[in-house]
Amino acid sequence: MCSAPARPVHPAPEPVPAGPVPLAARMRAVRGSAIRDLLTLTARHDVLSLAGGLPAVDLMPHERIAAATARALAAPAAVQYSETAGIGALREAVAAHESARTGRDLGPADVVVTSGSQQALDLLARATLDPGAAVVVEDPAYVGALQVFQAAGAVLHGVPVDADGMDLDALERLLDGGLRPRLVHTVASFHNPRGVTLSQQRRARLARLADRYGFLVVEDDPYGLIAFEGPPPVPVAAHGDRVARLGSASKILAPALRVGWLVAPPEVGAAVERLKQSTDLCGSALTQTVAAELLADTDWLQRHLDGLRVAYRSRARAFTAAVDEAFGDAVERSTPTGGMFCWLRFTDGRDTSALLARAIEHGVAFVPGSAFAVHDPLTSALRCSFATYPEPVLQDAVRRLARAAAPSTAPSTATAS
Template sequence: MTLSPSPTISARTAGVRGSAIRDLLTLTARPDVISLAGGLPAADLLPRERIAAAAARALTDPAAVQYGETAGLARLREVVAAHETERGTGGARGPVLPGDVVVTSGSQQALDLLARAVLDPGDAVVVEDPGYVGALQVFQAAGAVVVPVGLDADGMRVDELADLLAGGLRPRLVHTVSSFHNPRGVTLAAERRRALAELADRHGFLVVEDDPYGLLAFDGATPAPVAAHGERVVRLGSASKVLAPALRVGWLVGPGEVTAAVELLRQGADLCGSTLTQSIAADLLGDRDWFAGHLATLRREGAARAAAFTTAVAELLPDAVGSDPTGGMFCWLEFPEGTDTTAALPRALDAGVGFVPGSAFAVGTPLPAAARCCFASHPPEVLHEAVRRLATALAVPSGRGRST
């Protein structure tokens, strides 16, 4: 979507880039298209019956339909604090307390409120390249100057960040999707997490540790959170990928000054979240045995789907180099040099498959030959068919040389 410059719309809004992905979701919603485009949890694995039971239980209490506290339902803040403590978020500082948690409408709102709380126009913000589009939108809307840092198989190139800092860069925020990166699929290595937290302490910036996928490790293990290693880390979590997106429950854990500012801004942003969906989230996250079993299912199924997808890619798209997912939802494909995945997308949709071209995530480095594919949304047999269709649309035309 592009907005024509207009006297009605503010100068800043006119500079905000719409999400190509959300526009794409409309296209890929066609029933004949297998969509690998969205970051949607698998419909067949969403715990709908358990949510219905929790809703029915919550609605026996009149408080479930009334306004709630801006910082979030007390019971949910308790459950999230316990959950983050268990994940190691508190580090040597001790347990995460309910007062350290602000519940938000998905972790996207946490990101937006955080940006509004700490950024002034012109502030520098470091992002990963390629990066999470929702974060880029937020930082653009806040008028920040976005500085890209690369990624490799161990996540953000913290050494590259250190060089930029040594060169005089003074960012206000450094954003990282620390586990099972969107879109690259990689996980920030343990030693880099420690180094990143130390750089934050030394140079006075805040790390935004955006972690919606961390619980989806196929083997159940991810390194301790960046937040375990220092105080200048704001950790964002979400129920969207482990329970259901429609709950619109995310959270922010951070220094008191930050949580207070975020809570204050949420008053004006939307007063409070839904007491009903927060009650449901507290019920499901707080039911330890059920949640452990549910996570085990998501991990087992995620691993099976990732394996089906990468096997099909190896078989049917031998020219492409795919990432090797160990958790999360995404596989990153790199096609031979000269491939233009943006140009190929209409052909792919005609062939009945959707993906997100790499260029949608590009910050500083163009990524014309890459694509993000979500393997989580479909069962193995559907993924195989999706890759077959991809191969049709992205077949190297005769006469075009290969780069390898």
């Protein structure tokens, strides 16, 4: 009688000691957001926060949003699951909006609606980047883009920004030297954080470089419609096909709608839609219905945008005038022509990260330049948003910052009125 072969005896596995739950290796590359941390730190009534890019609550169309919401709730579909790529009415409105901006003939099928443009950027990175892929970003860069690309395992290459936007001579030197990026990310209009705008000549040149070297331009455009003088800048996408445009209703309507969108080459849009299905199935049909009504009412939207531009222009001028009066030659600053941000640099080279703690003691907050740094440490720079508050509060905030920056001053107990 044959017996079964003896099974090998394996030693029992050693127990794993209790401890923190292990995280994916990719998380080591993702640095925390200084802006997120500041929003927590400055959620105090006695701190005037110039840190976050928060649109002004008093300029949001509350009554129109309320009326549109009431109309949306009358339709059962507004509280049901919807298409992954977004409801048809919103995709149609966005396609018409983007066609007018870019001069391209776009239809609803060209649009993927996302939960804010940040989700669009994340899905786009996941759809196009393998670990180790090269990505070009502006230096300084939008913090949210840095986090997305770091999470994707990309290798970042910073290109300096000057008064006319991304330095394309520097970019072309990298390309001529053999760099082959998968993506080139730009906040071309009213840059976050520098506040500058990519010139039209550079926009056309960037599109040509994308065709020549085969990369995809990611045109992140949440601020383009907030131009203080004249029409909005013509998008990079008007000059070439290898461009993915990211747009948002957050800065022009309300962040709580969580409506963003992506318009990209068909294969990219299809990949983003597939990934979105695995991420959240679909967005909110209710807020998309509200956004669709507001974006499709072009006459109302134009009047609303005109009001935003006037108000933000006035706030930008009040802020920069207060900076000039308080600091004089001690600070160099940008001159905002749109958007929400002003970039400051202390000419004595002081460390703004160290200044921040002192500023919060004096009741004001900003984002240190180092939060946006890729290669250049930017330790003497800072970003301020002038959008959130009316002019008198902005002037008070600058006075608080000046007191914090002055030597041997005691903290202020003043609060905003």
